[in-house]
Structures are given as C-alpha cells and as structure tokens.
Amino acid sequence: MKEKIGITACSDPMKPEFQSNMDRLCAILSDVGYEPVISNCIYPKIYPKAYGLHGTGSERAAELMKLYTDPEITAIFDISGGDMSNELLPYLDFEVIRNSEKKFYGYSDLTTILNAIYAKTGKETVLYQIRNLLYRHGEVQRRDFINTLQRNGNNLYDLDYHFIQGTTMEGVMIGGNIRCFLKLAGTEYMPDLHDKILLLEALNTGIPQLITFLSQLKQLHAFDLVNGILLGTFTRMEKEQVQPDAVTLVREFAGPELPIAKTAYIGHDSDSKGAVIGRYYCI
Numbered sequence: 001m002k003e004k005i006g007i008t009a010c011s012d013p014m015k016p017e018f019q020s021n022m023d024r025l026c027a028i029l030s031d032v033g034y035e036p037v038i039s040n041c042i043y044p045k046i047y048p049k050a051y052g053l054h055g056t057g058s059e060r061a062a063e064l065m066k067l068y069t070d071p072e073i074t075a076i077f078d079i080s081g082g083d084m085s086n087e088l089l090p091y092l093d094f095e096v097i098r099n100s101e102k103k104f105y106g107y108s109d110l111t112t113i114l115n116a117i118y119a120k121t122g123k124e125t126v127l128y129q130i131r132n133l134l135y136r137h138g139e140v141q142r143r144d145f146i147n148t149l150q151r152n153g154n155n156l157y158d159l160d161y162h163f164i165q166g167t168t169m170e171g172v173m174i175g176g177n178i179r180c181f182l183k184l185a186g187t188e189y190m191p192d193l194h195d196k197i198l199l200l201e202a203l204n205t206g207i208p209q210l211i212t213f214l215s216q217l218k219q220l221h222a223f224d225l226v227n228g229i230l231l232g233t234f235t236r237m238e239k240e241q242v243q244p245d246a247v248t249l250v251r252e253f254a255g256p257e258l259p260i261a262k263t264a265y266i267g268h269d270s271d272s273k274g275a276v277i278g279r280y281y282c283i
Contacts, residue, residue: 003034004074005074007038010061010084010110010113011085011108012081013042014079022042025079032142032146042079057088064092065092068097076102078105079130080110081129086180094120098121098123104125105128107129107176107268108180108268109180111127111175113125114176114277115175119184119191124277125278126275127275127277130145138270141270141271157274157275159266159275160264161283164247166257169228170227170280171196171228171280172195172197172281173230176277178200178210179209185216185220193226196226196227197281198217198226199232199266199277201268202246203268205236206236207242210246210249214253231247231261232263233269235267235268
C-alpha cells in the first residue's frame with residue numbers, strides 16, 4: 001500500500017492549464033511510492049461566494065484541515081504561491097496541527113502559513129516547493145526527496161552557503177519570502193524574533209521594494225534581535241544585476257556586526273532545496 005500525501009493550494013489558485021503538470025506530478029509521486037490526495041481547492045471556481053477563485057479563506061482552510069485530520073496522510077505539500085495564503089490563518093485549527101506529526105511544505109507566499117504554524121504550535125514546517133520535481137533539476141530533486149522523506153537522510157535540507165560577514169550563527173530558523181513574512185508583522189502569527197536565524201529570499205522584488213521591506217524589518221528591531229541572517233536568492237535583482245544588489249542593501253540595514261550568510265539553494269529556482277522553519281541550525 002502506498003503512503004498517502006496531501007496536495008493543496010492555500011494561496012492563489014492554479015491555472016487550469018496546470019492540469020497536465022499536475023498529472024505528471026502525481027505520476028512521479030506514484031512512481032516513488034506515494035498516493036497523492038488532492039484538495040478540492042486547487043483550480044478557480046465560478047461562483048460569487050468564492051470571488052471567482054478557488055474558495056474562500058475558510059473553505060481553503062477547511063480543505064487543509066481535512067488533510068491534517070486524515071489519519072492516512074503523512075505529509076502535506078502546497079503547490080501554490082501568490083498573495084492570499086494569510087487569509088486562511090484565522091480559520092486554521094492550530095491545536096489539531098500541534099498534535100499532528102505531519103509536516104507542511106510550501107514556498108513563497110506560503111511563508112505566512114509556515115511561520116504561523118511555528119509561532120502558534122512550535123512545530124517544524126518546510127520552505128519547499130514540491131513542483132521542483134517536475135522541472136529542469138527534477139532528477140536531482142527526486143533523488144533528494146526520496147533520500148530525505150523515505151530514507152531519513154538530509155539531502156533535501158543540505159545547504160551550501162558562504163558568509164558575507166561574520167563566521168558563524170546559530171538559532172531557530174524563521175522567515176522565508178521577505179514580502180510575505182512581513183504580512184505577519186503586528187499579528188499573533190508572527191514568530192518571536194529573539195535569537196533566531198532570519199531567512200530572507202524574494203522573487204520579483206526590486207531595489208525600492210527591498211528597501212521598503214528592510215526598513216520595516218529595522219523598525220521591528222529585527223536586526224537587533226536575531227542572531228544572524230541567511231539570504232537565499234533574490235531572483236529578479238540577481239537576474240538584472242542591479243546595483244546596489246540585495247547583499248549590499250541587507251548589509252547596510254543590518255549593520256556590520258550581525259552575521260550574514262548567502263545560499264543559492266533557497267528561493268524560487270528549480271534547484272532550490274528545503275529550509276526547515278522552526279529547526280535549530282548551527283551555520
């Protein structure tokens with residue numbers, strides 16, 4: 001009997017044309033020993049209550065909680081991204097999540113749910129996009145996926161990095177997509193920043209947006225509270241080779257004393273690995 005895993009979309013709906021990729025993803029998962037259980041909130045629905053999308057926040061949250069309460073499902077993977085995942089937060093049953101052994105995986109806008117789960121329950125979540133199994137680095141991704149989820153290895157979470165300033169940092173990892181992480185500021189779902197490693201990455205962020213986000217982090221006293229910063233990829237800025245670049249801006253806002261490291265393996269690229277939110281890291 002194959003192990004069941006849940007597939008959902010808590011942020012924006014997937015475009016209908018994604019269906020062919022969904023079929024391929026399910027076939028890949030089946031080949032490596034899994035039976036995908038697909039949420040009813042993946043693709044757009046046409047009725048006013050759901051705003052023409054794929055369900056209200058409460059409906060999408062209910063679909064996620066169905067996956068959590070299904071005793072046969074061992075892990076939950078979100079395939080979406082975009083803007084809307086924080087709409088679910090008031091409707092999640094964090095007590096059920098706290099008592100579950102299942103990990104929740106997602107990236108980008110799912111940063112909000114990943115960090116909220118850690119903040120409310122202390123449970124680990126994973127910044128990772130399972131759609132990476134489909135794309136250019138799919139063969140390596142599948143190998144790392146199997147090693148980590150089936151063989152108790154660590155390949156999916158084994159990050160190469162180098163230090164920008166400082167030589168070491170340690171603490172519980174929080175953060176993810178910088179824009180989406182800051183949606184939690186001022187809410188009960190924001191993790192405590194004290195003594196943490198703050199992971200930051202971005203997709204379409206440019207210089208003005210990054211300055212805005214870093215200003216907000218500074219006004220939250222993040223750079224005084226955390227033990228260090230791990231930078232992932234800043235896709236648009238790195239592609240356009242803008243100046244000042246993301247590293248320069250982060251150093252300016254964080255100051256010269258805070259340890260900062262950089263990895264090319266956390267972000268929106270298809271070779272991205274997983275970062276475990278809520279896990280203690282020594283870097």
